Amino acid sequence: MYEIRTELTLDEKLEILSDAAKYDVACTSSGVARQGKQGYLGNSCPSGVCHTFAADGRCISLLKILMSNQCEYDCKYCKSRKSNDIPRATFTPDEICTLTIEFYKRNYIEGLFLSSGVIKNPDYTMEKMCETVRLLRTRYRFNGYIHLKVIPGASEELLYSAGLLADRISINMELPTQDSLTALAPNKNMKTILNPMNKITNTIARHRVSQGENARFDRAVINKHLNNSIFGPSNNNIPISDNHNGQIGIREINNTTTSNEGIILNDHSFALPAERSDSLLKRNFAPAGQSTQMIIGAGNETDFELIKTSQSLYRCFDLRRVFYSGYIPINDDPVLPSVGTPVPLLREHRLYQADWLLRYYGFHAEELLSETRPNFDSRIDPKCEWALRNLGDFPVEINKASYDALLRVPGIGPVSVKKIMSARRYSKITFPMLKKMGVVLKRAQYFITCNGQMLYRIPMNEQFILDQLTDMERPANLKISGPDNSFRQMNLFDDFNLSSTTSVS
């Protein structure tokens, strides 16, 4: 086993600790608008900023590192698990601060994403992380974006400090059910994840109300036009989960925290003295909210379970984002997919598409999937899949349809709908105009009419449209899922059961 060497250089530490942090998906710098101020370095842009794109096509926005990859836990899916024989390193707070400041001044990054393995115990680790961020905010006068990962099991005082120092804090849910968590992460349990998540939600709400804002975060403007949105006031009382497969906690906590009007400010928040030193920084508690991450393909969970859990998290805990991470087999363990198993990239892509449908298109998880149809079709996107199951609602007349009806047409997004609604006040919309507006006609053509006419004579037949869409999407799907390596040379003897010793009569 490698020994922990204190004389590791900064380069070596950066290499080890950024390599260990790369499996964390969250790298957004969005959700908070903060202007710069003299004497300080940095600001924050609500839409987020992508500074570059890595070789895997993922955006690099923050300096994503672990404080340490030493870990007392032994989660089976994790590279830094205790039983793995890998080089270990730990940054000092000053090293992290210097790297962040110098990279920020060169416009390489938008801020810091700090996570860590569990050193000694969750409290010790969380305290070290808070110390680092406090140093960055005070001595280094950093005013940019900071995303801090919460260590499950850390004490309330430290979580409160973390929220006051960072812009976004997050606790990784990793797996959506207690059963899969017990099997793959024996040191974690749903209660130590959901309890702090609930308290963070309520503390954020308290701070927002004290600033004269809504308790819940303002979602995309388009949700105001959608009657059926999961963020709409009329939908907060929809049953959350069926509590199956050990999906505990969400309903219990939800019963005490939400009502028809949204979040009730109850005792489930950090009730700590206001004169704490971190409060003196005059910062709101986690102004960019909280997020979480779930691993796809390590356990046996279905898409329906995942997307339903996400919906519950958005509605009960007012999470800003749920990230999905296709499991990359790095550890050899009998309960996990074997090393070399392809990463489920297409499944991850479908889940993100469905997640967008929940947050921007007014869909519900129950509309997209059901117990009898628990997984998404890999051939077409979830919106097309829904449209094909509901062909009775189509075709939609572009010049007359309502906001939500237009938004449910495959190939039309929130931006196009806004343009259509604005332009049709002055003239009739035609197909060439739709194309210029950015509507994807190759998908939308099966579901719309302009002035009573479809683009071509198209039979409204589910199988016909499915065949057309499948054929069209195949190259795009192949790009995401990677080349199909199952092709091989056919063999007469193996494939057609011919014998090599044929008798001639």
Add this chain to the structure above:
Amino acid sequence: MTVYTCMPDFESMMTCIYTAWASGLGHKNIRLELEPVGQYTLMEQYIHVDADSVIVDKVSNSIITKISNHFYNEITYCLLGFEQDRLDTVFRVLILGFAYGAQALKMLHFKDVFRLLEINKRVKNESCLFRERLHFYEMEKGLYVSHIEPKSQILITLGPAFEDRMPSENWMIVDDVHSEAIIHPKDRHFYIQKLTEDELNFLIETEKNNDNYTDLWKLFFNTIAIKERTNKKCQDNHFPIWARKHIVEFQ
């Protein structure tokens, strides 16, 4: 047909619009083009227009007071582009603007409005691209210099964003294509300055000052990518190759 031509700077273009409008020849009989004109035709009359700052103020005030501030901003963005037809497009949209008011920009059935919005979208995307991707090199202790080679004249749009981001630093962004620079002294407002060839040549040398942090960034950039998910095409789509000229990790 009478063709009014001018140099592709903001003041000349605004003066050209005023002169063409005031000619009284009828809007259908006029066309506006940017110099250098690609191909002259025998049957058209070409009139060159020079910049006049008094006329620029007149045109600007007229658009802001009679149409709207938003309309003026949209037109300005369009004029920053590199498209050869941008001046004529702005002229045609102004005719619609004075006829219908600020709502003319929502009338997408007019092809010139569509074209203007198309150019604007591209210019704003380009501005956003450079705001996110440009890299500073430390020329000397506490002085940061960046080089960009944009297609459009987006330098002016970068000033406010970086002044807010780094108000207490000395920095400079150099547009190598249009020979201009934004200069920001510590704790003061930024200003734009035209650069001479000698100054440009001197400033180009700054990129050779590689310090330890450029190497550390390259190291971070390479380790943060997940090997099993490599997707070159996705990377190229998000970060176009033409915009990678002064980017540390692609050197």
